[in-house]
Amino acid sequence: MSAILSLKGLNKVFGRGRSAVHAVKDVSLDVAQGECLAIVGESGSGKTTLANMILGVIPASSGSIELNGVALPHKRTLEHRRAIQLVQQNPLSSLNPKRSVGASVRLGLDVYEIGDRADREGKVEAVLSDVGLDPELRKRSPAALSGGQRQRVAIARALACDSRLIVLDEPTSALDVLVQARVLRLLDTLRREKGLTYLFITHDLSVVRNIADRVAVFNAGSLVEFADTETLFNSPQQDYTRQLISAVPVLSAEELNFRSALQSREHKE
């Protein structure tokens, strides 16, 4: 298992003195090539801060981030920025409303100078159809699309630059359940077909169970548990992890039994 991304002793402290917030505390982990690694934890646990450091949006206070074995500098080159793409929770705020869908998807190609003009148009159409959108939609404004379509545009934009590593920060949390299922399936298929690596940030444990290979659990900035998905759900080691799993609202008798078993284990230990 070769690591595409390695975090080593990563810290982030916002502010200083008495008002300092230690948002990410000494986090070390490897993300394997081709896996879907979920980052879970409640709000404020440092998930977005971690993503921002990985993307180079904010500098780490200490520690290092390695991409394919090479440490990334605080100041990223274009090539570094191209290498790690982001899909955010709210596509309406992450897509510029003044830019057409096509222009948004194309922006990365222009900035990173990928291909010539004609290539770029062709690429935009290709990635739009990869995410299940009619390429004709490229002329529209993002405001004219449904929530699910917008999230597909955000995914297309991340795919356009042929990056291998995509950070997804709550990519389906704002979507209705039917739309969510379709977008999750799309993400899963794209990963398998294109050999992508996902860092999948979410607070939704039932999504994690069905999409992730491994799970990293964060609590108050620290990595408290890290295991493959089956192991984590079947025998969580931390009370915090158990609480997160048992708080998931459930539908079926099978899920109810699973939860009671989990809770009874909690009481015994």
Next chain:
Amino acid sequence: MSANRPGSGEDTGSVKNGSMERNSSGALLDIRDLHLGFRGYTGYTKVLHGISLSINRGQRVALVGESGSGKSVTARIVLGLLQETRTARITGDVEFQGNDMSSLNASQRRALRGTRMSMIFQDPTSALNPVFTIGYQFTEVLRRVDEKLSKEAAYLRAAELLHTVSIPDPARVLDAYSFQLSGGMNQRIIIAMALANSPSLLIADEPGTALDVTVQAQTLQLMHDMVATHNTAVLFISHNLGVVREFADRVYVIYRGRIVEEGATQSVFESPGHAYTRALMAAVPRVTGGGIPDIDDESADFHDPCFTHDSPIAGTES
């Protein structure tokens, strides 16, 4: 249980008794054939196409459906809020405690809110006013039914109520501002305030969706216990089927402004009758695994396939 129930009797002044005989079912809230449309620049848009829904005393009824299906507008009509919107056209019957809501004027509708019916919305922190202390806001709520209540008496009563929602240090909380407290703490305060006057109906529109799952689970359990103590009925609005299953006795499924299925929670969840309900349930990823749900066709229209026996809808309009 410490609450005396000042606002819950039919004998509370300001609202005249409507045509009682029409409400033969004895339902607390009875909505029949409710239609709603909005006039706009681009013409008239229909949003509700004949909704019928009823809630008995003390019952917890969920209205579940996707965003835009018409859940919040239904709540706003029951609360008498949407009636103030000029562009809204509302027809149909809404009866609350036997009173025809359409016969009430704006101030009579206002008199109902916070007394006989109250509400809880999505985000507890924005529901509280950051400019006033919790104690001040609580006093205002209690004075809705007892105008002359002294500040001291109101604080005592508020502290008692905060205690019932497991707030350990009520005196400190009453002097605090919402932004100084956690989301979970604010949600407990909201629950205590909403039930302070023992309303007969609580409308909870996506309560706690803005909170973390663990906090949401705890506060929903608390709300469940509290409404039972106050014998308050609930119209519980949610897009989350799991949350609905854990909270409600009875479920109405709404799809594009129509109720497509209703029934006891357990029976709807065990044997959903309508294709839309089945699709919704199939789309929820399971915490026990099983893979990403396979939901076909982006453009599926669930009004198209015919309605099942227990669907209350007889036909479609375009």
